[in-house]
Amino acid sequence: MxxxxxxxxxxxxxxxxxxxxxxxxxxxxxxxxxxxxxxxxxxxxxxxxxxxxxxxxxxxxxxxxSVPSPTRLFEMFETMAEIESACGRLAARRLTPDNDAAMEAAHRACEAAARNGDSEQYYADNRNFHEAIYRASRNSFLADQAFALHKRLSAYRRIQLRARNRLLQSLQEHAGILEAIRAGDEQLAATRLHDHVLVQGERFSDMVLGLSPPGQSPAESRRETAK
Amino acid sequence: MxxxxxxxxxxxxxxxxxxxxxxxxxxxxxxxxxxxxxxxxxxxxxxxxxxxxxxxxxxxxxxxxSVPSPTRLFEMFETMAEIESACGRLAARRLTPDNDAAMEAAHRACEAAARNGDSEQYYADNRNFHEAIYRASRNSFLADQAFALHKRLSAYRRIQLRARNRLLQSLQEHAGILEAIRAGDEQLAATRLHDHVLVQGERFSDMVLGLSPPGQSPAESRRETAK
DNA sequence: ATTTCTGATCTTGCATACAATTAATATATG
DNA sequence: CATATATTAATTGTATGCAAGATCAGAAAT
Known part of the structure; x- marks a missing residue:
């Protein structure tokens, strides 16, 4: 090479x-x-x-x-939420035993990491879980886009998984997502994935809020643009 | 520069x-x-x-x-459909007068081009219309992603707008999309945009079908993976 | 003391040269 | 005549050199 x-x-x-x-x-x-x-x-x-x-x-x-502004960062998480929910929707529609097994295995690994409170390990396993969902969409192009954005956001996602309760909450959300995909409920899978991802963006925004000048909160600017 | x-x-x-x-x-x-x-x-x-x-x-x-395989091409259109519908959903939620006016203007231009049966002009105006929707999502990152993919697909979209009836049908779909966004109906806007984009992919697939070896139809492989 | 200029220094952008690999052609061989 | 092999040509990958713009430091001016 x-x-x-x-x-x-x-x-x-x-x-x-x-x-x-x-x-x-x-x-x-x-x-x-x-x-x-x-x-x-x-x-x-x-x-x-x-x-x-x-x-x-x-x-x-x-x-x-890159140093994305808080607003930009929120936009990136929102986009990630949309793309991931698209993956979830397609996964619910097209789930195969292979993909099901892969998601299950990744989920189990997350569970183990969470039980041990090992946030670094959870960080890695969490990534595998999400990638399993991307693949389960059975749209390799969409999955590639998802991978790429996931990588770009990794620097900002890692920080907030430190908190132990967030670890457990994340795990529970994963369970709910899996359930919805297995039930073939496209709408529910999409919604749950969307929220799961977006909550990370919001948490991160809140964190950044403490460091960035006032009046620049991404949450505020979001609500503003949301009218 | x-x-x-x-x-x-x-x-x-x-x-x-x-x-x-x-x-x-x-x-x-x-x-x-x-x-x-x-x-x-x-x-x-x-x-x-x-x-x-x-x-x-x-x-x-x-x-x-790039020479995407028919399957890959279908995946790209499907991804475009998901991203565009995300834009539509957000646009319906956050529509501002500015964005509304921009979409309206672009739609009018499409109308004129369609009336004249000028498919080259329609091609250009159609692009403006879609870009207006991307911007109306008020998520510049998502909009950038949409732009980029739109450009990548342009080579494959142009060909099929040649047919006059497709021009008129496209225009009608645009009207329906605008209506849903203005009504603030996120779900409807998303669905209509999704279908509007995906039908292009399917039409293109059908076209390619004639040229590509049998048993390789993207529509077939899609249905297959869709189970 | 702060700001603005000026030159010295550092960094990037592009051109050229050469090395390494692949593609093409010719030659040999069954 | 077809296939395999060797040699040549063409093309890409990397290094180096130089020119142009950006950064920084210090001096002069307000």
Whole structure:
């Protein structure tokens, strides 16, 4: 495989792992040195990540890890909610034994992690659970879109799973989602997934609220635009 | 602005305009000559377009305009249907006078084009109408996703608007969508948009059916997966 | 003390050169 | 004549060099 592809993955992983935080500068020269290559493949990797919306490449001003505004972040979670609920709707309509089993297995893993209060493990298993739902939509294109957005939001999702009660609540919501999909209730599956995802966005917004200047609350601006 | 950005736009436009058709090879050297630049910015543009899914860059084997399989194409239309219906749902919930006026204006333009049987003009106005709905969702991130997918599908949508009766039917569907959004009926708006988009995918599938090998019908494979 | 200019420095954008891999063509072989 | 193989040509991937714009520091001015 080409250098650029590997580098793209490596940089993306570093961002997801939180090694580069939102706002951090991704300077070509130092990345080139770090990975022992020239600037060319680094540039190519950065531009691709930029095109995917993962980072922000500003002409002549270098690349930084995106810092979405609170409003933007809420919009991203809302979009994730819509896409996930679409996956859930299709999954309820098309569920196969394979996909059912995959979701079940992922759910069990989440359960175990939650029982141990291991939020890092839950974070990983939670991702598998959601990805199982994406696949269960049996629309690989939609699933790809869902994966991509899920990754972009991972940095913001991780933080809030720290709280133990949120872990248990999340698990219960998962159970409800599974139930609805198995019952073939498209509407219910869609609604439950939508709420499950959106509550994360809202929780995160509330958290950001404490750090960001007043009057900039995403929740407020949402209600405002919601009329 | 940088060369690469302009080139990216230029190549994308050429693809949308149908100058490069699905399957065509996008060779770096000839593009460089055509635009009077070196291969470097061309490569950067191609890699970005590849990351956006607009073209297909195969390692060591050059870039081609994507040739989605019939199944993949159907999945893309289905995803578009889900995203558009999400836009419609939010638009119905949050409609403002500004957005209402914009949709109305776009609808009027479609009407005029349809009356004249000018399918090229209708194609352009139709796009404006849909974009007005995306914006009316008041979620700029979701709207961006919708724009992007709309562009990717444009090559496949254009062909089928040639038929005059489809033009008139499309127009009527638009009217129904507008009505639902204005009534604030989220569910109805979502359903009508979903069907409006999906019928395009199905029509296109039927068209492709004639050209593709038997047993590969996207409609069939869909029904199959739908169980 | 704060702001504005000016030059020095650093970083990015593009071109060119070369290396590595794939595709094409010719040649050999059954 | 078809198939396999070797050689050549074409194309992509990476490195390097240089020019142009951005950033920063310090001096001058308000």
């Amino acid at each position: 080409s250098q650029a592809s590997r580098l793209k993955q490596a940089i993306e992983d570093a961002v997801i792992a939180g090694e580069f935080q939102p706002g951090d500068r991704l300077d070509e020269a130092s990345l080139a040195e770090r990975f022992g290559v020239s600037r060319t493949p680094i540039r190519e990797a950065l531009l691709q990540l930029g095109a995917e919306g993962f980072i922000d490449v500003r002409p002549r001003r270098g690349a930084i890890v | 940088s060369q690469a950005s302009r080139l990216k736009q230029a190549i994308e436009d050429a693809v949308i305009a149908g100058e490069f058709q699905p399957g065509d090879r996008l060779d770096e050297a000839s593009l460089a000559e055509r635009f009077g630049v070196s291969r470097t910015p061309i490569r950067e543009a191609l890699l970005q377009l590849g990351a956006e899914g607009f073209i297909d860059v195969r390692p060591r084997r050059g870039a081609i305009v």
